[in-house]
Amino acid sequence: MSDGATRVLAGLLEARTGQQLQVGRRWRLETGLAPLLRSHGYASADALVSHIQAGHDHALADAVVDALLNNETSFYRDQASFALLKDKGLARLQRERGAGRRLAIWCAGCSTGQEAYTLAMMFADEPARWEGWTIDIVATDVSRGAIEAARAGRYSHFEIQRGLPMAKMVRWFDKEEDVWVAAPALRQAVRFQQRSLLDAAPHPGRFDAILCRNVLLYFSSSLRRQVFGRLASVIAPDGVLMLGAGETVIGNTEVFVSDFECRGLYRPILPEDAWRAA
Template sequence: MTASANAIRVLAGLLQARTGQELAVSRIWRIETSLKPLLRERGFDTIDALAAAVVLDRESELAGAVVDALLNNETYFFRDHAVFRLLDGPALDMIRAAREPRRRLRIWSAGCSTGQEAYSLAIMLADEGERWADWTIDILGTDVSRDAIERARLGRFSQFEIQRGLPVRVMLRWFDQVGESWIAKRQLRRMIRFERHNVLDRPPQPAHFDLILCRNVLLYFPAEARAGAFDRLSTAIAPDGVLMLGAGETVLGQTGKFTSERTLRGLYRPTAHHPHQSHRAA
């Protein structure tokens, strides 16, 4: 079922046109592995036949299904615990102090996939209910994948998904078992809203987010698209807001819109917030 060079070119081009993501040579294997279920479901014998059908109508529902299948939706609860320790400690302390007068916290989880990151944030805040009792908390989760966002809105996870990153006590406290699935409790779901969105598009409204998590998203973009995404993020964040990227991502050589937060390694601030600092990365 090996795909021809032309089929690979067609499908990789479709992914980049729809999402901005580049299917690098090292990730070409995703075409064959990710599209196998779709081939069976739609009755195509080969990837070349699927690519030919997409060429006939690049705006079809089939083309959208191909893009969704090619996206990397790898995620799990509290992915990279060091990140959440940083957030739950000094990062949120800093944001909370700045937002004390208005007592409103706005968080954007960009590239949220099926929602585990957004639900992890909600759990983290809900577990400190007294601390945030009189605050208005709005968590927005977005992803370019329609299928991922639909699943995130349901807040329904399999046994395998619920066990990835969640201790049993947390799982039992914040999720209800229904058959073989686990569903997030209403208290969590009402803290989060999910929207389909591409980070290359105009930011979700209203903007001015206090905290933006855009982790393991930009590393799939070519340099020009990555710079464009940083431009969009810079218009979405509050002037004194905080941006968190993935462990393998940085602003160094990518954008002048953000500068490292000197006291918190791995976090970034809008450059205008530190006009005296030169552009550098953590």
């Protein structure tokens, strides 16, 4: 693949999704595009790029962007983080929202749905604790293909085994030939939407908890700050933000701080934080 084609593809990915094609991820150009080259009959990636640049096939450009995205995910990814969210973050929100008994949670950059379904299982596995509550889980991703896969809730044997305990697999998924399909009740517990982090937030537009995991590390520092600002504008003042295990707000934003009650989670900065720092 020529350097020119590489630059075009990197520019297309960043323009559509905000993600930068870093040097360590350029292997995806070859592996990710190979199926498209075969299915569309292109002899090389350069020929594919030339066709995209002509601007006559928007669907193909969308497919190229999808192919270049990193949809790596799994159920209960970083189990300690989900345990922290359940035992500390959600416990505090449960106390604070006891009168209205309603929670809105946004799983941003949800990929093929495993983390969103993990959330749904967390609530469904404790029916007595959440009896009478309305739990609204909305999950978004920029990839149309990922969202379609998430809505279908169909996972290969390899995917279903990654992080999902056997008891939960049997309870929440049905075996259909060589795939495992999420039970209707589980699929109905999550609203999946194709949406970029650069777009407006999904309904209801104000969230008690936001999961944005292993997404922002692919953004430039300036765009990362912009996205953090957008997240801060739609999270409740006492809400919790959950990032990936290797991510932090430190040095990336001034609108979120470490949650001193739930170390490992983050919360929007409040006026009293300035007073504490003074």
